[in-house]
Amino acid sequence: MSSYGQVQVKNGRYKFRGDFHRLEQHMPIRNADEGWKLVGVTKPRDMTYVHTYGGEAIFFESLSQGKLLATKCENPACESNGSIFQPFRIHCPDCLGKNAVIDMTDVAKKTATIHTYMVCERSGAFNMLDKPIRFINIEFKGVSTILFSYLLVGEPQIGMRVVPVFKYYNPTYTILDLSWVPADTKAEALPEGFGF
Amino acid sequence: MIKFSERQLKTPKFMRPVYLVTAGQSKYARAIPEKRTEELCIDALTMAAELLGMTPAELKKYIHTCYYGHFADHFGDQLLGEAVIHDRLGLDPLGNIGIKSGGATGGSTLWEAAKAVASGYSDCVLAMGWERMDEVPTDEGNFLIASAADRDWESPMGQIYTGYYAVMAQKYWQVFGKAEASFRRTLAEIAVKHHGYARFNPFAHGGMEITVDDVLVSPMVADPLRALDCCLMSVGAACAILCDEDTAMELTKNSKNKPLRVWVTAGSHTLRPADRRDMEIPLLPHETADQYKDLGKEFPGGDRYPGFTGFLAARMAAYYGYRMTGINDPMEDLDVIELHDAFTISDVQTYEDIGIRPYGQGRDFVESGDCYHKNPLTGKPGRLPSNLSGGLIGCMHAVGASGIMQVFEIATQLWGRWAEIHGDEKLWKEFGREKPKDWTDLQVKGAKRALSISHAGVGSHVTATILMDPDHLLKKDA
Numbered sequence: 001m002s003s004y005g006q007v008q009v010k011n012g013r014y015k016f017r018g019d020f021h022r023l024e025q026h027m028p029i030r031n032a033d034e035g036w037k038l039v040g041v042t043k044p045r046d047m048t049y050v051h052t053y054g055g056e057a058i059f060f061e062s063l064s065q066g067k068l069l070a071t072k073c074e075n076p077a078c079e080s081n082g083s084i085f086q087p088f089r090i091h092c093p094d095c096l097g098k099n100a101v102i103d104m105t106d107v108a109k110k111t112a113t114i115h116t117y118m119v120c121e122r123s124g125a126f127n128m129l130d131k132p133i134r135f136i137n138i139e140f141k142g143v144s145t146i147l148f149s150y151l152l153v154g155e156p157q158i159g160m161r162v163v164p165v166f167k168y169y170n171p172t173y174t175i176l177d178l179s180w181v182p183a184d185t186k187a188e189a190l191p192e193g194f195g196f
Numbered sequence: 197m198i199k200f201s202e203r204q205l206k207t208p209k210f211m212r213p214v215y216l217v218t219a220g221q222s223k224y225a226r227a228i229p230e231k232r233t234e235e236l237c238i239d240a241l242t243m244a245a246e247l248l249g250m251t252p253a254e255l256k257k258y259i260h261t262c263y264y265g266h267f268a269d270h271f272g273d274q275l276l277g278e279a280v281i282h283d284r285l286g287l288d289p290l291g292n293i294g295i296k297s298g299g300a301t302g303g304s305t306l307w308e309a310a311k312a313v314a315s316g317y318s319d320c321v322l323a324m325g326w327e328r329m330d331e332v333p334t335d336e337g338n339f340l341i342a343s344a345a346d347r348d349w350e351s352p353m354g355q356i357y358t359g360y361y362a363v364m365a366q367k368y369w370q371v372f373g374k375a376e377a378s379f380r381r382t383l384a385e386i387a388v389k390h391h392g393y394a395r396f397n398p399f400a401h402g403g404m405e406i407t408v409d410d411v412l413v414s415p416m417v418a419d420p421l422r423a424l425d426c427c428l429m430s431v432g433a434a435c436a437i438l439c440d441e442d443t444a445m446e447l448t449k450n451s452k453n454k455p456l457r458v459w460v461t462a463g464s465h466t467l468r469p470a471d472r473r474d475m476e477i478p479l480l481p482h483e484t485a486d487q488y489k490d491l492g493k494e495f496p497g498g499d500r501y502p503g504f505t506g507f508l509a510a511r512m513a514a515y516y517g518y519r520m521t522g523i524n525d526p527m528e529d530l531d532v533i534e535l536h537d538a539f540t541i542s543d544v545q546t547y548e549d550i551g552i553r554p555y556g557q558g559r560d561f562v563e564s565g566d567c568y569h570k571n572p573l574t575g576k577p578g579r580l581p582s583n584l585s586g587g588l589i590g591c592m593h594a595v596g597a598s599g600i601m602q603v604f605e606i607a608t609q610l611w612g613r614w615a616e617i618h619g620d621e622k623l624w625k626e627f628g629r630e631k632p633k634d635w636t637d638l639q640v641k642g643a644k645r646a647l648s649i650s651h652a653g654v655g656s657h658v659t660a661t662i663l664m665d666p667d668h669l670l671k672k673d674a
Contacts, residue, residue: 124354145473175350
């Protein structure tokens with residue numbers, strides 16, 4: 001009997017339990033236009049990857065707790081001293097010193113606006129978002145970069161004020177746990193699992 | 197605000213001249229199930245040898261090191277595919293290396309190859325690029341391409357790279373295009389032009405006789421971009437042979453190919469557009485800071501550079517490349533170009549990044565008719581014809597090969613062999629394609645200098661390859 005692969009870290013090492021791959025039969029590919037001659041084979045494969053968030057783990061953990069974390073260069077000798085980075089950067093791109101982690105949830109609630117957006121009708125395999133996907137890039141007052149995310153409710157416009165919403169229930173522990181809605185959105189308009 | 201040091205902005209210099217002596221390519225198609233990748237690579241190398249009047253075995257005797265561009269290992273399910281190709285080309289035990297830089301892989305491969313000759317390490321090198329994107333369904337292909345975005349911050353969102361690109365297109369569309377219907381039609385003209393030129397290219401698989409209205413009613417992909425605004429997904433291979441001067445003269449002695457001087461420069465910018473920080477516009481030789489001081493007034497929202505509207509990597513590739521070769525104004529100094537038209541709108545963005553038009557005025561390159569082989573407004577030759585191959589929209593986008601395909605195209609123009617190769621009945625027949633009755637010679641008469649831009653993803657890597665007839669250099673010590 002198979003079971004989903006699960007992983008823990010113990011004594012500094014990954015401990016794997018369950019099934020991480022499944023073997024399936026190769027199938028022939030034949031040419032229907034040329035007497036069903038053999039062209040090649042299919043190579044089915046089902047594999048689970050393991051991935052560490054490293055120094056960004058705190059960012060992804062905090063989303064389902066309703067917090068948007070960013071980082072700030074506090075190296076007085078750095079030309080980027082005081083710069084705030086969202087997306088979260090573990091190290092300053094200029095001095096490469098370790099940035100301080102800051103909570104910018106309030107800044108996001110008060111100053112987030114849509115820098116640009118795109119309504120996308122298509123997706124790739126393994127997509128977890130409903131279509132059409134309303135991609136948005138968000139700028140914040142005092143933040144030197146622009147966050148890529150998606151709008152959960154409403155239609156995006158450049159300059160629109162938005163506020164963050166978080167997936168408190170059944171989180172994915174991915175960037176999808178953070179989304180945005182127009183600033184005047186009521187709580188009852190949010191999809192299940194999300195809250196301000 | 198990012199500031200660059202003088203050392204970072206140093207004009208690059210090759211230690212000795214580098215020459216392009218020949219190039220070759222396979223047929224391009226959406227799928228080529230009847231051939232393995234190495235068969236396509238052998239087709240390309242065989243063609244390169246034939247253009248020199250040699251057999252592949254004779255040409256191989258000159259090759260000292262090999263540079264292989266292949267972007268997406270996971271499409272082909274083969275790590276170290278370079279080693280497979282190298283073996284099948286019979287080039288062991290020569291040193292070889294694989295190069296990957298997304299959509300710019302072809303250009304980056306030439307960059308590495310050129311430096312190997314310029315440094316003196318090798319006198320003759322092979323630059324070969326290929327891609328195989330036909331062995332997964334389209335949605336899985338989209339997933340695999342999206343893996344080239346940041347896997348924690350971007351890829352989970354829709355697993356569709358076009359979407360990550362399209363936010364930039366939307367910003368350009370609204371800020372510099374002012375969301376005007378007339379600009380939308382200009383974008384469609386680019387699609388008409390590139391699909392149209394591809395009809396005269398036997399290697400191309402996107403040739404179509406279409407109208408602006410056809411583009412405007414094609415299926416919406418990501419507003420304002422429709423299906424006919426987007427590049428193809430292709431299979432195929434292309435190669436080029438680069439040499440020092442002595443080897444170049446020897447290899448071309450029985451050929452119509454005149455050795456062409458070649459330079460390649462490169463720029464980069466964050467894989468994740470979200471990380472773009474503001475900076476002053478790095479100026480090209482013919483630009484002044486003054487000309488951009490009112491950019492934000494003329495185009496509200498356009499004062500944030502590079503923001504989401506420009507490709508800094510393309511600007512930097514041109515910044516280095518123009519200074520390296522003595523190009524002042526590309527409109528005056530170049531005769532033909534091939535740009536990385538992943539989408540019609542990114543073609544326009546690139547016109548500005550490489551200084552064909554100032555920032556904010558890219559559309560004029562199309563609307564003036566300058567970009568055509570024959571200017572539709574005047575009936576005279578276009579001032580700087582672009583993408584006569586059909587580009588990525590009309591010819592192909594077999595990622596690792598694309599940047600080398602572009603160089604094949606501009607080289608055939610400088611050799612004056614465009615019509616001989618693209619009009620060859622034998623080639624049309626071999627590729628199973630019908631040569632159009634209205635086939636048109638797109639040779640740019642008297643072309644002496646050319647440029648191609650190879651570009652990755654959202655602008656993470658861009659190379660500029662500049663070719664010149666050695667008797668028409670712009671700078672003595674280039």
